[in-house]
Amino acid sequence: MAGNRDIGSETLPGKVERGTEVPDEPAAGREATPGEPPKGRGSGEGMEDPSHTARALWALLEPLHAVTYFAPEARQAFEDAGLHGFWRGYFAGRAAPLGETGPEPVTAAFFGFAPAMVARALPGLWAVVTPGRALEARRTGAGAALRRLLSGYGREVEEAAGLLLPVVRDLDCAGRVLAAANRALPVPPGPVERLWHAATVLREHRGDGHVAALVAAGFDGCEILVLRAGADLPRAELQPYRGWSDDAWRAAGRRLAARGLLDPRGGATAEGLRAHRAVEEATDRAAARPWQGLDASARDRLRRLLVPLARASAAALRFPNPMGLPAPAGEMTDVSGPQVPGSGRSA
Incomplete structure (x- = not known):
């Protein structure tokens, strides 16, 4: 197999026009919440609202997945597979x-x-690892990280996996x-891996729905980031x-301004904030259906099981972060923070 030098620099994909190389890994962002919070925020009643249930469980499940890219064991597993640098592990592991697909x-x-x-990552990375080897590294690294982080929570892990796997089995993935x-x-062996x-699976299911909501709202991949930068996150x-x-960023800003979503200084207008909030609400609605197969007592039990697991897993993450994931606090029911496209559904 070809060495990593055949792919490019350690920091895919190279440089943006301002002369700053793409960083070795995502830096922390700032969580903020444009618009009004969802109904039931921070209350037990919120778990009975399907959309709020979906958002609350996303906040609890996301840390369990995000260790895949950020925990030291996971990073080492990708390195051992020949994927040197954060972005190589990210693109190979997630794709x-x-x-063995191409960039499109x-x-x-x-x-x-x-x-x-x-395109700087794929398909070149498949000359370094096969998809099967990347999957093995992803699973091995995440499992090792979670076994460390969730040590002492064996019963909770086993029971939570038992509740979640039937939900995954019955998912409509159309x-x-x-x-x-x-x-x-x-499905891998071992309760932590399960x-x-x-x-x-559930976070990618939600993420796919998030992309559909963005497309339906008329946003492309750059525009929604420019809007988010105008709302609450630094460019x-x-x-x-x-x-x-920079050219693509400015062009996206002009398109948003023409729609009345950005003001002349690049800040999100009231209409821009409403548009972004509508996407978040559509994402929550689209993510609600999988949880309707669990009755209220099972959903509440799942939440109680996941709270300590999410808090323990979050030790491997940064807060704030570009995923838009709220920091663990209390019972983790205050989860109104928005997602960042391309990382809110992913690391």
């Missing part, structure tokens, strides 16, 4: 369920990344390519990590 389908599925950034590809993988597998913590050039 591997799709098989991955750009479409991941949504928020500049096509040139993805129109959700990443969810379908991950669900098609064999829990991680379920969390991964420097979005643009470099998604590989967009």
Whole structure:
């Protein structure tokens, strides 16, 4: 197999026009919540609202998946497979369920990344590892990380996995390519790995719905990041990590301004905030259906099981972060923070 020098620099995909190389890994962002919070926020009643249930469980499941890219054991597993540098592990690990595919389908599925950034990674990475080897590294690294982080929670892990796997089995994955590809993988042995597998399928299921909501609202991968930068996140913590050039960023800003979503200074207008909030609400609605197969007592039991597991897993993550994932606090029911496309559904 070819060495990594055949792919490019350690920091895919190279440089943005301002002369800043794409960072080795995503830096922390800032969580903020434009618009009104969802009904039931921070209350027990919120768990009975299907949309709020979906968002609350996303906040609890996302840390269990996110260790795949951020925990030291996971990073080492990718390194051991020959994937040196954060972005090589990220692109190979996340795209591997799709098989040995090229950049176009991955750009479409991941949504928020500049096509040139993805093209610097794929298909070249398949000369370094096979998709099967990348999947093995992903599973091994995540499992090792969670066994460390969740030590002492064996009963909770086993019971939570038992509740989640039937939900995964019964998922409707129509129109959700990443969810379908991950669900098609064999369920791994071991309770920690089974829990991680379920969390991964469910977060990609939600992410696929998030992309559909963005497309239906008329946003492309760069525009929604520019809007988010105008609302609450610094441009420097979005643009470099998604590989967009300055020209592409400015052009996206002009398109948003023409729609009345950005003001002349680049800030999100009231209409822009409403548009973004509508996407978040559509994402929650689209993510609610899988949980309707659990009765209220099972949903509440699942939440109680996942709270300590999410808090323990979050030790491997940064808060705030570009995923838009809220920091663990209390019972973790205050989960109104928005997702960042391309990372809110992913690391």
